[in-house]
Amino acid sequence: MQIIQPHYHAIARTAQDYERMAMSGVVAVAEPAFWAGFDRAYPETFIDYFRQISEFEPTRAAEYGIRHFCWVGVNPKEAENTQLSLEVLKKMPEFFEKSTVLGIGEIGFHKTTRNEEQIFEAQVQMAIDHDQLILIHTPHLQDKVRGTRRTLEVLRHMNVNPERVWIDHVEEHTIREPLNQGYWVGFTLYPITKCSPKRAVDMLEVYGRERILVNSSADWGPSDPFTLQECIQDFRRRGHSVQEAIEIFHNNPCRFLGQCPDFDIKPIRMEVADELAVS
Amino acid sequence: MQNPKEVLDSYFLEARCQILEIASMLDRYDRAQVDQPSSNEDQRIEKMYASLSMLSLRETATDRSERLLNLFSDPE
Numbered sequence: 313m314q315i316i317q318p319h320y321h322a323i324a325r326t327a328q329d330y331e332r333m334a335m336s337g338v339v340a341v342a343e344p345a346f347w348a349g350f351d352r353a354y355p356e357t358f359i360d361y362f363r364q365i366s367e368f369e370p371t372r373a374a375e376y377g378i379r380h381f382c383w384v385g386v387n388p389k390e391a392e393n394t395q396l397s398l399e400v401l402k403k404m405p406e407f408f409e410k411s412t413v414l415g416i417g418e419i420g421f422h423k424t425t426r427n428e429e430q431i432f433e434a435q436v437q438m439a440i441d442h443d444q445l446i447l448i449h450t451p452h453l454q455d456k457v458r459g460t461r462r463t464l465e466v467l468r469h470m471n472v473n474p475e476r477v478w479i480d481h482v483e484e485h486t487i488r489e490p491l492n493q494g495y496w497v498g499f500t501l502y503p504i505t506k507c508s509p510k511r512a513v514d515m516l517e518v519y520g521r522e523r524i525l526v527n528s529s530a531d532w533g534p535s536d537p538f539t540l541q542e543c544i545q546d547f548r549r550r551g552h553s554v555q556e557a558i559e560i561f562h563n564n565p566c567r568f569l570g571q572c573p574d575f576d577i578k579p580i581r582m583e584v585a586d587e588l589a590v591s
Numbered sequence: 592m593q594n595p596k597e598v599l600d601s602y603f604l605e606a607r608c609q610i611l612e613i614a615s616m617l618d619r620y621d622r623a624q625v626d627q628p629s630s631n632e633d634q635r636i637e638k639m640y641a642s643l644s645m646l647s648l649r650e651t652a653t654d655r656s657e658r659l660l661n662l663f664s665d666p667e
Contacts, residue, residue: 508612
């Protein structure tokens with residue numbers, strides 16, 4: 313089965329992960345810009361990072377037949393440093409011209425501070441002005457409800473098209489409001505925090521598959537790119553068809569990311585080959 | 592041996608994750624009961640709730656694991 317991993321931090325992973333993902337059916341990954349585990353000191357460090365994920369990482373993925381796309385942005389944690397962030401924002405538009413860049417992300421809230429909000433708003437406005445897709449991070453644990461609600465409040469006051477916004481890391485207590493307001497939502501499968509593969513399948517059964525993306529994130533922390541395949545396996549184990557799985561794990565990423573013209577992978581459908589047909 | 596804070600630092604998130612898995616499994620069971628009701632209550636679900644009742648008692652005994660395993664064991 314063909315799979316798209318829509319949120320994947322490839323620079324934190326090994327070539328062996330690419331190889332095993334390719335062997336398991338992954339045809340494309342999309343890499344949001346995120347926190348490196350320490351706060352960067354210079355705008356130039358971000359720019360080099362954007363070059364790494366928009367220019368170099370696609371070549372590494374291509375070795376295994378995987379398409380690699382990315383997002384650029386100042387992540388919520390480092391957005392606390394507004395002076396640094398504003399310097400980075402000045403350089404971001406030049407990356408929108410690259411054929412591997414899908415939009416601005418992952419942006420949003422970490423501790424839901426005024427500084428984070430200022431940089432979040434500036435990046436949403438930049439996305440609107442430059443017709444870019446938006447990928448929003450929501451906080452991890454006890455801050456998730458507050459951060460998600462504030463995210464929706466900020467977006468409500470901006471002229472943003474919800475169909476072009478993906479609010480990621482939702483769980484059972486934060487999925488309803490974004491979905492009801494027309495946004496795309498993402499389930500991020502982590503071994504301990506965020507969502508588990510089984511709980512993700514539960515939410516798919518409760519809320520359906522429309523405007524839902526499932527991803528492993530898979531970064532430098534405790535994470536596993538194959539939680540996505542684990543989720544697919546549990547989805548199939550509960551009796552859902554291969555085509556239904558394709559709709560969620562391949563076609564939905566195509567539908568959302570395909571709003572960026574550079575993402576040219578199309579939804580697919582399984583058909584029975586009629587080998588007895590006379591040509 | 593760890594002190595109480597260190598125990599929570601080491602294992603709180605993992606335990607939170609496991610409790611969430613139990614909650615989601617019970618939700619899944621209840622949705623299935625609505626979708627395809629079964630007349631006979633399965634003893635396994637009774638044991639799940641009995642074990643949760645036991646865990647909800649905040650006491651100082653440190654043999655919860657042993658008592659849970661006995662609860663899930665066949666009678667002698």
